[in-house]
Amino acid sequence: MSWKTRFVTQFPAKVPLMAAPMAGVSGGELASEACRAGALGFIAAGHMTTDSRLQELEAEIAIFRAKATKEAPLCIGWIGFSSFHTEQGFDIYERILKQQKPAVVQFFAPAISYHPTTGKSNVEIAKEIGNTKVLLQVGNVKEGEEAIAAGADGIIAQGSEGGGHGLRREVGNGTLPLAARMVKLAAAAPHKPLVLAAGGIADGRGVAAALALGCDAAVLGTRLWASKEALNKDVLKQQLVVTKSGDGVHRTRVFDQIQNVYLNPPWPEPYDSCGALRNELSEAWDGKPSELAAELSREGSTVVEEYKAASKKGDHSQAQVLAGEGVGEIESIDAAYEILMQVDKEAREVIANLPKLL
Numbered sequence: 001m002s003w004k005t006r007f008v009t010q011f012p013a014k015v016p017l018m019a020a021p022m023a024g025v026s027g028g029e030l031a032s033e034a035c036r037a038g039a040l041g042f043i044a045a046g047h048m049t050t051d052s053r054l055q056e057l058e059a060e061i062a063i064f065r066a067k068a069t070k071e072a073p074l075c076i077g078w079i080g081f082s083s084f085h086t087e088q089g090f091d092i093y094e095r096i097l098k099q100q101k102p103a104v105v106q107f108f109a110p111a112i113s114y115h116p117t118t119g120k121s122n123v124e125i126a127k128e129i130g131n132t133k134v135l136l137q138v139g140n141v142k143e144g145e146e147a148i149a150a151g152a153d154g155i156i157a158q159g160s161e162g163g164g165h166g167l168r169r170e171v172g173n174g175t176l177p178l179a180a181r182m183v184k185l186a187a188a189a190p191h192k193p194l195v196l197a198a199g200g201i202a203d204g205r206g207v208a209a210a211l212a213l214g215c216d217a218a219v220l221g222t223r224l225w226a227s228k229e230a231l232n233k234d235v236l237k238q239q240l241v242v243t244k245s246g247d248g249v250h251r252t253r254v255f256d257q258i259q260n261v262y263l264n265p266p267w268p269e270p271y272d273s274c275g276a277l278r279n280e281l282s283e284a285w286d287g288k289p290s291e292l293a294a295e296l297s298r299e300g301s302t303v304v305e306e307y308k309a310a311s312k313k314g315d316h317s318q319a320q321v322l323a324g325e326g327v328g329e330i331e332s333i334d335a336a337y338e339i340l341m342q343v344d345k346e347a348r349e350v351i352a353n354l355p356k357l358l
């Protein structure tokens, strides 16, 4: 039986699933396997700030094109604050739209960026150049309203239980209430954008819950980071299997406070927090931003150098391992195609069983 949600009728997908763009994790191989399973598979552009970053993205796109069928939609996700920090970032964006002709583009942190000279938004540019579908990822209702007003084709409601960067806990919403509200607001808008739920969804039960709320699709991040095709260090990936529940995850500012010492541009407030596995470093400093700031500015502090060395080595007691609260449902590192087929099957079973509750 085929799905009938608007995601499969209006977007180039066969199942109501999206493989999130995850910087450093989602390359051409993961995206092409997601497409093979009928989902939208994203390649992460991440911080698309320089021509060398563009070359890395082009290499992943080449892998995608070599592995995927000709019809498979190219989908690319940008991190806004860094990619559009300068006019050069907009030039690179326009070049990608013209040369690679992606079917769908996605943006977050922030979802909307304006060209410093023309004043045009990233959404307008995508529509003008390629009539490309645009998804905007938001973390609270205010951001969601702005994304609807900007003309997005779809809104991704990213709850604070999600893995990776997102709004600070104090300004972000949970996945269920945010998605529920966005469904109502989107339905009331003239162009009726789609709504996707993201954050803490790691199996078919979560997908069925998102669809029951009125969402058109669900986004999987952490579940696919724990896939064979995901890039990044295996030793860190393995921690997603070792962690037995969401108790092992927190939304913390610790890693961003440390990384912001050397990142240019730094992650800006309110996006300077992430869902990550608890470890010795994050437990030591979580909830103590002033103390950590004092330590980072102290002459002779070794925190940054130790953190860099641990990240390079893949020492998970110190390094950042991004993960959402659904991590407990992950029992093994599997092929992305198998994960998505299993999640799809499970969602269908859950939905088929629901009438028995009445």
Ligand SMILES: Cc1cc2nc3c(=O)[nH]c(=O)nc-3n(C[C@H](O)[C@H](O)[C@H](O)COP(=O)(O)O)c2cc1C
Pocket: 020, 021, 022, 023, 025, 044, 046, 077, 078, 079, 107, 108, 137, 158, 161, 162, 163, 164, 165, 198, 199, 200, 201, 202, 219, 220, 221, 222, 223, 225, 322, 323, 324, 325, 326
């Ligand atoms: C390792 C990792 C990297 C991520 N990188 C990005 C990114 O580059 N761009 C983006 O829009 N979202 C990124 N996210 C967030 C995802 O888009 C998505 O909102 C989130 O993973 C959903 O929650 P879940 O991890 O619980 O499934 C990342 C998430 C993870 C786990």
